[in-house]
Amino acid sequence: MQLLTPRQQHELGRISTELRRPARSKIFDQEAVADAIFIVERGVVKSFRDLPSGKRRVMAFLFPGDVFGLAEGGHYVNSTQAVTDSSICRIDRDALIETLRRDRELEVQFLCKVTHELRELQRQQIVVTRRDAPGRIAMFLRMLDQQRRRDGNAIDIPMSRSDIAQYLSLSPEAVSRATASLEHSGIVSFPSLHTANVLNRARFERLAAAV
Amino acid sequence: MQLLTPRQQHELGRISTELRRPARSKIFDQEAVADAIFIVERGVVKSFRDLPSGKRRVMAFLFPGDVFGLAEGGHYVNSTQAVTDSSICRIDRDALIETLRRDRELEVQFLCKVTHELRELQRQQIVVTRRDAPGRIAMFLRMLDQQRRRDGNAIDIPMSRSDIAQYLSLSPEAVSRATASLEHSGIVSFPSLHTANVLNRARFERLAAAV
DNA sequence: CGGGACATTGAAACGTCTCAAACGATGTGG
DNA sequence: CCACATCGTTTGAGACGTTTCAATGTCCCG
Numbered sequence: 001m002q003l004l005t006p007r008q009q010h011e012l013g014r015i016s017t018e019l020r021r022p023a024r025s026k027i028f029d030q031e032a033v034a035d036a037i038f039i040v041e042r043g044v045v046k047s048f049r050d051l052p053s054g055k056r057r058v059m060a061f062l063f064p065g066d067v068f069g070l071a072e073g074g075h076y077v078n079s080t081q082a083v084t085d086s087s088i089c090r091i092d093r094d095a096l097i098e099t100l101r102r103d104r105e106l107e108v109q110f111l112c113k114v115t116h117e118l119r120e121l122q123r124q125q126i127v128v129t130r131r132d133a134p135g136r137i138a139m140f141l142r143m144l145d146q147q148r149r150r151d152g153n154a155i156d157i158p159m160s161r162s163d164i165a166q167y168l169s170l171s172p173e174a175v176s177r178a179t180a181s182l183e184h185s186g187i188v189s190f191p192s193l194h195t196a197n198v199l200n201r202a203r204f205e206r207l208a209a210a211v
Numbered sequence: 212m213q214l215l216t217p218r219q220q221h222e223l224g225r226i227s228t229e230l231r232r233p234a235r236s237k238i239f240d241q242e243a244v245a246d247a248i249f250i251v252e253r254g255v256v257k258s259f260r261d262l263p264s265g266k267r268r269v270m271a272f273l274f275p276g277d278v279f280g281l282a283e284g285g286h287y288v289n290s291t292q293a294v295t296d297s298s299i300c301r302i303d304r305d306a307l308i309e310t311l312r313r314d315r316e317l318e319v320q321f322l323c324k325v326t327h328e329l330r331e332l333q334r335q336q337i338v339v340t341r342r343d344a345p346g347r348i349a350m351f352l353r354m355l356d357q358q359r360r361r362d363g364n365a366i367d368i369p370m371s372r373s374d375i376a377q378y379l380s381l382s383p384e385a386v387s388r389a390t391a392s393l394e395h396s397g398i399v400s401f402p403s404l405h406t407a408n409v410l411n412r413a414r415f416e417r418l419a420a421a422v
Numbered sequence: 423c424g425g426g427a428c429a430t431t432g433a434a435a436c437g438t439c440t441c442a443a444a445c446g447a448t449g450t451g452g
Numbered sequence: 453c454c455a456c457a458t459c460g461t462t463t464g465a466g467a468c469g470t471t472t473c474a475a476t477g478t479c480c481c482g
Binding site: 385 | 447
């Protein structure tokens with residue numbers, strides 16, 4: 001999603017500041033006053049919500065080009081945190097609104113971004129409602145694969161197992177058992193916690209598509 | 212969500228046509244060419260997706276004021292169908308884009324609508340990931356309650372049990388058992404399939420909030 | 423290199439899903 | 453207007469898979 005023209009990047013550059021955040025550092029908290037929106041430049045960010053029960057739901061993983069900072073009534077609805085060392089473009093809310101007012105094309109881009117997010121969320125809805133943990137993991141890995149291709153069949157997994165669990169709405173144990181299951185089936189291997197190799201692409205796709 | 216000014220309603224009126232659809236009639240199919248977007252005027256509409264497995268997921272119930280017709284690559288991503296007899300405002304896609312190009316405020320309204328949908332979808336994400344069926348039903352009833360208040364504690368349930376099941380990602384049997392459970396607990400009564408009465412508001416809210 | 427958080431593995435419990443059958447509501451044709 | 457056929461809903465019993473709790477093993481940061 002690199003939709004911005006050089007001119008637009010320049011326009012945004014004037015009203016934005018670049019933040020550098022190390023892994024695991026917070027960007028903003030849910031409920032906080034929303035005075036800016038953000039764009040991931042480099043790295044991976046997670047957007048999550050703490051529920052009254054104490055559980056935590058990861059609503060989305062954000063990759064370079066993704067916009068975040070959704071507000072409701074002037075306050076952020078989610079907390080966000082860097083998953084890896086990241087560069088983040090922070091855009092002042094008021095200045096952005098002013099700029100959008102002048103740059104029609106830019107506003108259209110934002111509408112597209114939000115619409116895109118909506119579709120992604122609908123996809124995740126499908127994923128989360130699957131019964132079987134291995135299937136959910138397969139769909140998740142496929143998402144990562146499409147997001148950031150590495151060499152050959154290797155998939156980079158920047159987030160932790162518990163992040164994945166909170167994103168897929170599974171217990172950490174279920175994630176562990178599901179990855180073990182995929183490995184025993186010979187569909188995927190996990191050389192490390194942060195790498196996956198698709199060994200049998202056909203079975204992998206079939207499993208991921210079996211919704 | 213009645214955000215449109217009289218002038219905007221007039222503008223849209225020029226490029227829109229009003230459809231009347233009886234209950235259970237289709238509005239458009241997923242995959243169809245997306246040449247229009249729609250706004251619910253009266254009645255209830257469901258937006259759903261048929262999955263390869265044959266299962267059906269209801270992505271959203273749409274009430275008066277809600278916009279639908281999300282497209283991707285020029286095709287609709289969901290099918291839509293009237294739940295009750297409905298009046299629907301159909302707006303030609305090309306004409307809308309043209310109008311948005313001239314009416315900045317209207318474009319902002321659309322951005323707001325989409326953002327609102329995004330928040331709603333995040334809420335449903337929370338609902339769907341609950342383990343317990345009675346809790347999910349309680350949250351669903353609360354949503355209906357907030358959406359369309361009737362007299363006193365009565366909640367109008369326009370859709371069928373199986374629609375609810377497909378929306379909450381439960382089996383129809385689970386929905387039935389969950390409503391029976393709520394009734395036995397004395398929290399909610401169901402005088403008919405299309406009405407619910409909250410008998411114990413405190414316990415009801417507590418259950419719905421226990422996410 | 424040590425400490426603490428994270429990840430895996432095992433065993434039991436819980437709750438939904440599935441299958442099957444009976445019941446009820448809905449809408450159509452006689 | 454009623455009878456009937458059809459679909460949707462309810463109820464029951466068993467199987468399946470995740471959750472939970474507990475303990476061990478591993479990774480990673482300071």
